[in-house]
Ligand SMILES: Nc1ncnc2c1ncn2[C@@H]1O[C@H](COP(=O)(O)OP(=O)(O)OP(=O)(O)O)[C@@H](O)[C@H]1O
């Protein structure tokens with residue numbers, strides 16, 4: 001089973017609020033449809049926010065730890081993410097990918113200590129029935145804090161652990177994690193060894209950019225790859241492009 005994240009920075013123009021990168025999304029959908037056509041089974045897709053969600057979250061002062069009790073704020077963030085989710089589903093459905101949505105706001109929550117609780121029975125059943133579940137970063141209820149953001153990266157980690165994923169892929173706007181000379185780092189197995197080169201996102205981002213990604217992936221059992229859109233087809237075909245995190 002593969003858990004694939006389509007980074008918001010890939011499928012949107014991250015520095016222009018609520019602007020899709022239609023060409024990039026089409027290329028990603030082409031690669032996914034081709035891989036399924038070629039025999040790939042059991043694919044779970046998660047997408048990030050990019051210019052949808054992060055701007056709304058930032059405007060309302062909401063992050064993974066700072067919450068809101070204002071339903072209008074929560075719905076502005078959730079609404080933006082659902083709009084992006086509709087674009088992603090549409091592009092996949094147009095290519096006969098049996099994509100169906102899972103909206104974390106209605107499914108997941110955080111405990112008082114911030115731990116993410118995400119039931120996955122619906123995702124498993126969707127997979128068993130031949131669907132391709134498509135989740136997304138979202139706003140979720142958080143005990144004691146109202147509602148906070150859950151990043152696509154956190155959902156990937158939770159799904160991969162719960163569903164015992166064989167492979168994890170994060171398709172981002174960079175060809176991998178870059179070192180201080182902008183060369184792709186082949187393998188990362190220790191956060192401290194690369195902490196100096198790991199930054200936040202260049203655009204508005206409330207969930208931690210590359211540093212957050214690497215930290216989350218290092219905590220997982222399965223190996224994960226971070227790569228660019230040009231390498232998505234290769235990843236889905238079984239290669240390990242970009243940076244491997246284990
Ligand atoms: N060492 C690094 N190597 C590569 N990218 C880095 C590094 N440090 C910081 N970054 C930034 O991290 C960004 C990728 O993280 P970001 O969270 O924006 O990706 P994403 O998951 O594709 O998008 P989203 O969070 O919207 O879903 C890159 O675009 C770059 O600006």
Ligand SMILES: C=C(C)CCOP(=O)(O)O
Nearest residue numbers: 048049053137151152207
């Ligand atoms: C900001 C929101 C709502 C989603 C964040 O998900 P990410 O882009 O995967 O970090």
